[in-house]
Amino acid sequence: MTTTSAAPRQTVKPPAVRRSFVERWLARIFLAPTVLGMALFTFLPIIASLVLAFFRWDIISAPQFVGFANFASLAQDPTVRVSFLNTIGFVVVAVILQLGIALGLASMLQARMPSWLRVFLRSTFFFPLVLSAASVSIFMRYMFNEQFGVVNWLLSLVGIPAVPWLTSPAASAAVVVLVYVWQNFGFSFLLFLGALTNIPKELHEAANLDGATGWKQFSNVTLPLISPTVLVASVMAIISALQVFDQPYVLTNGGPGDSTRTAVMVIFESAFQQLEFGKASAIGLVLTVLILAVTALQFRLSRRFVFYQ
């Protein structure tokens, strides 16, 4: 048995790019508004929220330091508990639907069809995303009205009795998910469309020659190749869904009962309606930690299913 000694690793330094004095300052000047904006409107509020979580403050009176009392009160508040459970349930259902529908429709657009139809469908699928969530929700509230809504009227034409869309816990949760997914799948759809378009045709042709068709080809060729995009889309979808507010707020105002109340809704209600800014900050911090944990877990798990070319 012979041993070979590994050759000493040589580090190759990339050629230094010399920037002129003016270019360096120009870069700083152009970056400054963004950095300043981030500092003022992102980092400062995060720090303020972190500090505020340890105070009781109603805007009007001076803040009172209360230690961990705000966090302790969260555990005892059934509305907060329910809202977090609702949010997690919402994320699971909405994200699976959103990514599934987006991937399905993006794959469908890969099929042969006239280019005008492809453009039309692409625009149609993306269109809801550019609408205001509040406007869409107001419109949908009329559509799903139990007595006078269009949806129940259509159902009545085929003999189906009126469904209490927004006034029964199960149906209202379903409507909130439906409206949210309808409005948001367009973004994931565009990401998937881009990823699918970039897969070299030869790979599918080779798979065809090897006899892989349909689901086999999708699961063994397509999915691994777009897995980085799936990761990005799922991370963004989960973060966005964890912060859902507009749709449940406008459609159901969190009801019936607490059935569609989400974590961000409770933050809004605590801060701007009940004037408990400390409690709202504490909920916000818990939600931030949850988002960070879920995102970190996704990246950790991604090592197993994401394949980079």
Added chain:
Amino acid sequence: MTSEKTPGQQAPSHSLLSSSKFSQLTRRSMLGLSGLALAGATVGAWPRLTGADIPGRGSKALNIAILGTAADAAGRQGLIQAFTAAHPDIPVQLQAIQGADWKDFFSKILTMVAAGTPPDVVYVATEGAQLFADKLAEPLDSYVRRDAAAMSDYFDDVHPSLLEAFMYQGSLYQLPLDWNAANMYLNTTTFAQAGLERPKDDWTKDDFSATLRALRKARPADFTPYYWTNRLFGGVVPWLYANDTSFLSETKAPGGDWLWDRFYPNDPARGTRGGGYQWLAPNAEDGRVVETFDYLRELVAEGLGVRPESGGGNALVGLFGNNRIGTTPAGGYWAQGLHEAGMTADQFDVQFFPRWRTQRHQFGAAGYAIMRTAKDKDAAWEWVKFCSSREAMQLAIPKPNTTPTRRSMVNESFYAATGPRHWKVFYDTLDRFPTSGPIPAPPQQAAVETALMKNVSTAVSGSSADVRAAMGNLQRDLELALRRNS
């Protein structure tokens, strides 16, 4: 690493243009600089908003905030002109703040307080009266006492119950200018279809149920006999009041004699007047509260009443105008809305809320509150006092889109163009049922309303047994809400 000067090399100039660094300026950098300069020049020359444009900031004018749109503010220009004519030394700036409801409006006012730009005077409804009295508003007692002679005309014309709604711990915080009781609106077209007459003044809860059944029989589909909304005004509360109970225990603070003795010595209900309402404890598990919720649950289950979350406000006017609603609780503010929706004066009417154990009504009112932070409180009082005058109230309320608090303004001519025929019901509510009370709105009103609304949903959606469980949850939520510090 330091650079060394080689022989013959010129000393670096301190001029930027002649610097060697500047001489390295690429075409791209040059274009960037030119763009920056152009953008700077454009931004500099463009007319734009600055901090000084924020109403109230850097201005000595009396800054008055109302709930509404810019059009609402413009609609009060006549009022401002009249005030300016009477008080040329007090400049006034009216700021309309948009919001979905009063809760939204109060949140925005509080945000302005936090931002350091609070208005001097705010138009506050009953929903926020105690929040403002507790935290933000200046008592009017000394001003009212000082100008008692001038104020007599106002108090002589305004029902004391409306004043009592704005008393807090013995002090008066607002002069109510408009108000509305939860009366029952009747769609006369659908009543005629069902062969029904306008109910009697003392109709009961059972008469009401029978009326709804008759309306349902005449219009089996695409129609709601009773439409109600899930909120503090016009929701479950009028039924609770009619059943001589409430979801919060109602007491009265001591004090207030200075007002009642001076301005309302002959008030038949003088013995019951106090220093303002107090809602200090939850009362959701009271037997009558459970009974009331169960009655509403039965109406929903029987298809006579809509689930209260189904909507309200704007949609409701349209649906009522299209004869798809038989009855709904609302105040005088609806007369103008229905008129604008195309209903003629004889297509709708109004009656007192039905009697249960009592025929006590619920009402809400609104008026200006002076902020404790007001720059010039005396000037603010002059505005409040002026707005309570008959001249000002006629300018502020030219149409029946609310009920003026001055009894003399609620007359035949006021409702001539809109109806309803029995417009007298609006003000008679207070005279016929003097125990009628305001919306139960303690300083923690927002949390209380949220607790009520979510449990109303649950209570009226299940079985009779579920009502008691829902009231248990409401009791718990209210305890939490009332424990809050605001």
